[in-house]
Amino acid sequence: MFQNAVHSANWIRNAIAAAALTCGVAHAQLTNCKDPGPPDVFKIFVDEVRATGGSTGSARVREKVQGIHKFLSENLKASSGDIASVRDCGKRFPSDSADFDNKEFDGLDNLRVVLEVWGMLDDPVKGSGSLGFALVPARPIAPPAVYVVPSANLLNSLRQGKQMSAFAPLVLGIRQYQNKNYADAVPLLCAGTQQLNSVLTGQSALGDDAFRTRQRELMKKVKEITDSAIREARRTPGSPFGLWNPTSDGTFLCPD
């Protein structure tokens, strides 16, 4: 009987995974990720970094975009640790932010993708371009949760900013919150909040004013769900969150 239950559970799991994959396949705009990884782990998709304009064919430009791609992958691996698997998605590349519609987000969500990143190099000589981020679990709280950050110098921005290391814990925390894993969500939300705050302030603040305004709106929402996650975690009998006291105005904040 136990074996039957296991088989049955596996069958259901495989069916869900197949349905999720089909969902990803069905979308017209975006090609599938060439290596989407195992179904049961959180994932970060790293799409192609493309050079736009006439210089796309030169070997030097190709090396440059490969370098940016590798830089993105390695830093996301370091910042997500063992919590998420960073996948190289080959030629997958959104032609427009609008490619990330509800259907696409649902497909990504079913595949347990929490973050998708891509890049465009507009001027290989100056290094100007933009980076795109789809924060999959953030869509319900701060739609459309797709951010394209222009930069006068792409690698310079990547080097100085720590936005990638901020986004990884943030989206993982939101996802854990949505899955009602409140105790697991809080440490990630606190780490992401602190790191994203440092990205949005100071001399090396990332992106333009519009981007920073949208990020602050996201931060406000994240603060709210952090408070909510701590309250929910406290409801579980025996939870150590019961030891965590609110501030004088009754809200729960990350330590500072």
Added chain:
Amino acid sequence: MPSPGSARTCFLTVLMVLLFTRLTQAGMAHRDCRFPMVFEGAAVNVVVLPYSYAGRNYSLTNLGNRLSLLVKLDVLSHILEYGSVGAVQMEMPEGVPSDDPSCLPETVLPILLGTHAPNMALAGMFANTRGSVNALRPGHGLVLVWGLLYEEGDDIFAQTYVRFLRRDINEAIEFQAGGSSLSAKPSSQLLAFIPQKFTQSELKQMEDSYSRADYVRDEPNDSARGDQLPQLVAKCAGYGCDDSPVHAGFYVQEKRGEWIRIQYMDPTKGQQKEGWIHSAGGLAGAPLEKILPEIKFIEGCAGYLRLRVADAENTPQMPAAPALAVNQLNGFVRSNDSQPDDIAKAVALQLAGAVEYLSGRGQVESLIKAADDFERARKMIPYDPNAITLAVGAQVAEEWRQKGRFEQTVLKAERMSAASALSSDKAALANLNSLYRLLLSSPEPASAADNLTRAELKERMEALKRVAAPK
């Protein structure tokens, strides 16, 4: 009757074993990634993998190998004072496909930790590497270094990654006060450093430095006669290709300025030989750490691990070693001022604090310095439960030693409560319990302000009991 050949092999083996059993400081250059090795006798090994380049530009791939050799030699020459240290630089032979995963940290690390066997089909190629083994001894330390190179205009950027550990041992630091203890680990043992720029002129200087460092010379002088360190090339892919004399590793006998005098075994002649390597030449006279400040982190991290291995094995540590490690780690922190919330900087402060605390043996001055380092780290990453516990633990140890009682106990209790919730580790609850017991058994604070009363403490302990034993 043994053949002359086997007698020679046996003689060489005995000589090599004799040479390396007294090994305390040793190095290996141009080690083939496909068969990773560390020095068995060294308490701490620093292993530097090549800085990889995503493109097909051969000169940049070559630059990645060169930079790793310079980093390894520079680090080795600055950690000799710790004693019992090894440094290994690995690379892929020319001609091996660029997508071969052998040089990736995720391939090399399991082999060095003994959780994954190396490809023993390759063992014959490296048969004469006595004194070295594939896996670390349990309890011994490792600093694994790797990196990425990428182009930006005419400049090249290098980003370094470091992972540090002791095999099969948790890096927890335990603070003692009044019969209670609090423990926590450094906040991360895997760090990505800020990419650093090499201008064209610095690349040229690197080339010159590499040319100087890649030789074993008769005298500590760049113009003295010398033999080049053996290079890995594709043709060197069969049995016997590893016969070059210093490939098996070398033993460092002394350091003189930027030079180290090494001893090595020449297997072809069965002789011990000596020579000099220009190991810390930097770039055009400037130290390499001016461009790559993370080198200071790597050195200090090796010092931290060396201290912890000595403590665990109950062996003496060089008296000047703790101060050197703290100096190197603080050097990295000072060089990294542009990143106030950088986790690498926070971990460097935690390692410096750990060295101060562990080597200070309860002296007030060391406890004050340690508490200051841990608190600075906590401010950088206030969300991290280990950073909170290290800071509170060090403050508690310091206050107990100095005054025999504690101040600001509300703040301490609030922070440790948050740490116990943020941590998935059960030890966090034990830490909070230890803190409450300690506060309860200590004299009343000098002032009631900012401090918990005994009734409040008892109430909190009751609440903690309900958490520790949920129904």
